[in-house]
Amino acid sequence: VTIFLSASFHFSQIALYLGKRDFVDNVDSVEVVGVWHNSISFSIAVYVYLACAFRYGSDDLDVIGLSFRRDIWIQRVQVYPPTGANATKSPMQESLMKKVGEQGCPFSFQLPTNLPCSVALQPGPNDSGKACGVDFEVKGYIANAADNADEVIEKKDTCRLMIRKIQFAPANNKPGPKAEISKQFMMTDKPVHLEASLEKEIYYHGDPITVKVKINNETSKVVKKIKITVEQLTSVVLYSSDTYTKPVCSEEFAETINANSTFEKSFQITPLLANNKEKRGLSVDGRLKDEDTHLASTTLSQGDKEMQGIIVSYKVKVNLMVSGGGLLGGLTGSDVTVELPLTLMSPKPAGQCSIFAYNSNLNT
Numbered sequence: 001v002t003i004f005l006s007a008s009f010h011f012s013q014i015a016l017y018l019g020k021r022d023f024v025d026n027v028d029s030v031e032v033v034g035v036w037h038n039s040i041s042f043s044i045a046v047y048v049y050l051a052c053a054f055r056y057g058s059d060d061l062d063v064i065g066l067s068f069r070r071d072i073w074i075q076r077v078q079v080y081p082p083t084g085a086n087a088t089k090s091p092m093q094e095s096l097m098k099k100v101g102e103q104g105c106p107f108s109f110q111l112p113t114n115l116p117c118s119v120a121l122q123p124g125p126n127d128s129g130k131a132c133g134v135d136f137e138v139k140g141y142i143a144n145a146a147d148n149a150d151e152v153i154e155k156k157d158t159c160r161l162m163i164r165k166i167q168f169a170p171a172n173n174k175p176g177p178k179a180e181i182s183k184q185f186m187m188t189d190k191p192v193h194l195e196a197s198l199e200k201e202i203y204y205h206g207d208p209i210t211v212k213v214k215i216n217n218e219t220s221k222v223v224k225k226i227k228i229t230v231e232q233l234t235s236v237v238l239y240s241s242d243t244y245t246k247p248v249c250s251e252e253f254a255e256t257i258n259a260n261s262t263f264e265k266s267f268q269i270t271p272l273l274a275n276n277k278e279k280r281g282l283s284v285d286g287r288l289k290d291e292d293t294h295l296a297s298t299t300l301s302q303g304d305k306e307m308q309g310i311i312v313s314y315k316v317k318v319n320l321m322v323s324g325g326g327l328l329g330g331l332t333g334s335d336v337t338v339e340l341p342l343t344l345m346s347p348k349p350a351g352q353c354s355i356f357a358y359n360s361n362l363n364t
Contacts, residue, residue, distance in 0.1 A: 023165055053070060053137070054069070054134055055133060116307055118133075119286055119312060141158040170300075176340075180194060180338065188221070191218060193218070209270065211228055211318060225321040228269050228319075233315065234282075237308050237310075251269050322335065
C-alpha cells in the first residue's frame, strides 16, 4: 500500500501535484498517488502529511472548541530540507517530476492494509455542512520550526487535497450463496421448506440482483406473498462498534403457494441510491466535491487486523408470508425467512490515469 508524492517550491507558491484523485485498494496493496514541489530561501521546514479520519459532525458545530473529527491514521514526512530518503523514483514520480521541474523532492507514504475506504453517511434533506464519514486528506505546509508537531500552522501556509481510497470488485466472480430453512407451525406435523440462492457472489451497482426461490409447502397453510429485501449493514468502529441496518430495496411479489404444493421461480430486484435519497445515515461511496455517487460498496478486507472507521456489508432477505389455516385462521399465521450475504461493488474501469495538478498561491 504505497502513496507517492513529490514537492517543489517558489517564493510565493506552494503546490501539490497528484496523478489522480482515486486510489484503488486491492485488499493486499493500494495504488500509487502523486508528486509535490517547492523552493524556499529561508531556513524553515516543509512537511506533507496524509491522514485518514472519521468525521462525526460538520464543521459548523465546532462552536466551543470541540473537534468533531478523529484521526484513524496519520503519517508526516519532511520534504524540505530533503532527507535523502526515497532516492528511487517510481514511473509516476518520474512523469510528475518532468512537470514540476528539477527541484522536486520525491517521497512516499506507506499505508497499512487495515484502513477503511472513503465512505460518507448520507445527510438528511434538511442537513447542511460536510457529510459525516471517512475521508483521506493530503496536506502540505510550511513550518516555522523543524520537527514541531504542535506548531499552529496558518491556513495561508498550507495547501491540501482530498483523495479517495476505493475498492473495485475482484475480476473472478464465484457462484452465489445458498440458504435454506424448514419451519414447522402450530397445529401442523409437516414443515414449509424454503431455499433461496443468488446466481453469483458479486453484483455491480445498478445491475438487477437475481434471487432464485424454491418452496415446498407440505402444510395445510397457504403462502400468500413473497417479500425480498436488500439491507445495508454499516458498522461504525471507533471507540466501540455499532452496526446500523437500513433497507435499500424491498419488493413484494403476490405469489400464492397452496397447501401441499411446490414452487420455483427467479425474481429480480435492483437497489439504487436514487430510490433512497431521503434516507438519513445511509452509507454511500465517498465523493469529491458535488459529483454523483452510489450506495457504498461492500468493504473487502484480509481479516487479519481489526479495521476502524466504517465497514459496509449487504444481505438479501427472503420472507414468506404464510396465512393461518383451519379453525384459528389468521391467528396462526407466521413468516419463514432466510438471509443471503451480498457483495455489491463497482467493476474496475479500464485504464484511467491523467495528470492532475492542484495549486494554492500563498504569501510566504
